[in-house]
Structure formats: structure tokens, C-alpha cells
Amino acid sequence: xxxxxxxxxxxxxxxxxxxxxxxxxxxxxxxxxxxxxxxxxxxxxxxxxxxxxxxxxxxxxxxxxxxxxxxxxxxxxxxxxxxxxxxxxxxxxxxxxxxxxxxxxxxxxxxxxx
Amino acid sequence: xxxxxxxxxxxxxxxxxxxxxxxxxxxxxxxxxxxxxxxxxxxxxxxxxxxxxxxxxxxxxxxxxxxxxxxxxxxxxxxxxxxxxxxxxxxxxxxxxxxxxxxxxxxxxxxxxx
Numbered sequence: 001x002x003x004x005x006x007x008x009x010x011x012x013x014x015x016x017x018x019x020x021x022x023x024x025x026x027x028x029x030x031x032x033x034x035x036x037x038x039x040x041x042x043x044x045x046x047x048x049x050x051x052x053x054x055x056x057x058x059x060x061x062x063x064x065x066x067x068x069x070x071x072x073x074x075x076x077x078x079x080x081x082x083x084x085x086x087x088x089x090x091x092x093x094x095x096x097x098x099x100x101x102x103x104x105x106x107x108x109x110x111x112x113x114x
Numbered sequence: 115x116x117x118x119x120x121x122x123x124x125x126x127x128x129x130x131x132x133x134x135x136x137x138x139x140x141x142x143x144x145x146x147x148x149x150x151x152x153x154x155x156x157x158x159x160x161x162x163x164x165x166x167x168x169x170x171x172x173x174x175x176x177x178x179x180x181x182x183x184x185x186x187x188x189x190x191x192x193x194x195x196x197x198x199x200x201x202x203x204x205x206x207x208x209x210x211x212x213x214x215x216x217x218x219x220x221x222x223x224x225x226x227x228x
Contacts, residue, residue, distance in 0.1 A: 008153065032214045039125035043118070043204055043219035044157075051214040055227060090156060100145050101172075106156040 002027045002093045006105035014113050019078040021108045023065075023091035026072065032094040034075040034102065035065055043077045047089070050074060061085070086112045115140045118220035120205055125225045133192040135223050137205030144210060146188035147217065148172075148180060151202040164211060173213055195227045 025031055032051050036044040048059025055067040061084075066078045074091060087108040088109045095101035121136035137146065145164055149157040149172075159172030161180040169180050177199060182191045188207075192199055202224050206217040 034216075036219075041123075041221075043221045044206075044217075045219070046216050049214070049216065096213065100208050100211050100213060100217070101147075101159065101162065102157075104157040106154055109217045 001104045002031070002095050004091050004093050004103055004105035006089075006091050006108050008108055009106065010109050010111070012111040012113060013081045015083055016080050016088070019063075019076070019081045019085065019110065021076040021089050021091075023074045023076065023105060023109065024072055025074060025091075025093045027096070029096045033065075033067060034078050034092040034094075035059065035063070035074075036090045036092065037087050038090065038107075044090065081110075081112045082100055083112050083114065086110055116169075116207070116218040118141075118205055118207055118218050120203075120220040120223050122223050123221065125223060127192075127225065127227050129196060130194050130226060131192075131227075133195050133204055133225065133227075135190040135192075135205075135225070137188045137190070137207075138186055138220070139207040140186065141207070141209070142185065143207035143218075143224075145208045145215070146182065147163075147206040148178075148188065148190045148209075149204045149206065150174070151204055151222070153195055157204065162189065167179050195225075197227050199222075199225065200227045201225060 003026045034049045040091040091105040092102040147162040148160040205220040208215040
């Protein structure tokens with residue numbers, strides 16, 4: 001069965017510092033992987049997704065993630081944090097079988113300090 | 115832009131009441147989903163639907179039912195609300211049944227059951 005682990009429920013960085021949010025997955029089939037962001041009092045919005053092809057995926061707002069099959073990881077990074085990046089971030093893996101179901105991680109709350 | 119709307123942002127109900135949460139999408143999407151979001155648990159799938167009048171149980175269907183009479187509308191029903199159903203409820207929709215489809219989320223309904 002597919003699963004997702006997000007290491008660190010809370011991450012705090014200074015404005016301008018590197019953002020690194022960790023995601024490891026378990027999947028019995030080649031996975032499709034997603035990062036969603038949830039700003040306060042809003043629904044989830046897709047940041048980026050990996051389906052096939054290039055393993056480095058670029059998303060919105062300067063975020064990117066690299067699919068590393070050997071490490072079963074899909075960590076999210078941004079070179080320089082902005083105050084507006086403060087939000088909760090969810091990693092998700094597709095449930096296999098052409099169902100379009102997603103398995104979500106427990107989320108990482110990112111705080112950006114001035 | 116895809117728009118997913120939910121009928122209420124905040125709801126307060128009493129234990130034992132029947133509660134209806136409505137979700138509407140405007141992009142002719144085939145699939146619709148209901149999740150609940152709780153701190154530390156991420157998003158958990160309650161029910162989903164691939165077509166009008168069809169429904170499938172997700173991971174935590176107990177205490178809930180759904181209705182999809184029209185393609186654009188997916189309702190979540192709490193037959194007899196209980197305090198442990200206090201949560202944030204998120205609706206999502208997606209176009210097709212491939213595993214790489216993006217899910218689009220509504221803003222959420224925060225339900226408090228007293």
C-alpha cells in the first residue's frame with residue numbers, strides 16, 4: 001500500500017533562508033507525487049507534481065522538488081524564503097490503480113521569521 | 115480557472131443533528147472527493163464519486179453518507195452529528211481517473227459539533 005511520511009510537522013526558517021521540506025514515500029508501483037500548499041483559512045492548492053520524465057520538477061512561487069527513486073524521496077525546496085511562504089505543505093502520492101485517489105502526508109507547517 | 119465552492123465556511127451544529135455540506139465545481143469534472151482534515155493527521159478520504167449517482171467509500175466513511183445527483187454537485191451528509199466529527203471538511207474535484215490528475219480543492223468548511 002502506498003504511504004507518505006513528512007519529517008517535521010513544524011519547520012521555521014528566516015526570511016531569505018533555504019526552505020527544505022522533506023517527504024518520503026512508499027509505493028509498490030512507479031509513483032505520481034504531489035506537493036500541495038494550504039494558506040491560512042484556505043483550501044489546498046497544487047504547488048507541483050511529478051508524473052514521468054525529468055526528475056527535477058519546478059512549481060509555482062519558486063518552489064521545486066526532486067524525485068529520487070533510490071531514496072524514495074520527493075523533498076520540496078526553495079532557495080530563499082519569503083514571508084508569504086508561511087503556510088502548511090502537504091506531500092501526496094497517488095494510490096495505484098487509475099483511481100485518482102491520493103494518499104496525503106500529515107503536513108508540515110512552515111513559519112518564516114523576519 | 116477551476117472553481118470549487120463549498121456552501122459554508124463555518125458551521126456550528128448540535129449533537130444528533132443532520133448536517134449537509136454542499137460542494138459545487140464548475141469545470142465539468144468527472145471525479146469529486148470529500149476529505150476531513152485534522153491536526154497531525156493530514157487529509158483523510160471520506161467518500162468519492164466518479165460519476166453521477168455513484169459513490170465509493172474512502173478510508174473513513176463511518177458516520178457519513180454522500181449524494182451526487184448532478185455532475186457538478188457532491189453533498190456530504192452527517193446523519194447524526196457527533197462531537198468527534200468536529201473538523202475541517204474539504205471537497206475536491208478532478209477531471210479524469212488517471213493517477214496523475216490534479217485535484218482542485220474548495221476553501222473548506224470548518225464544522226463544530228457541540
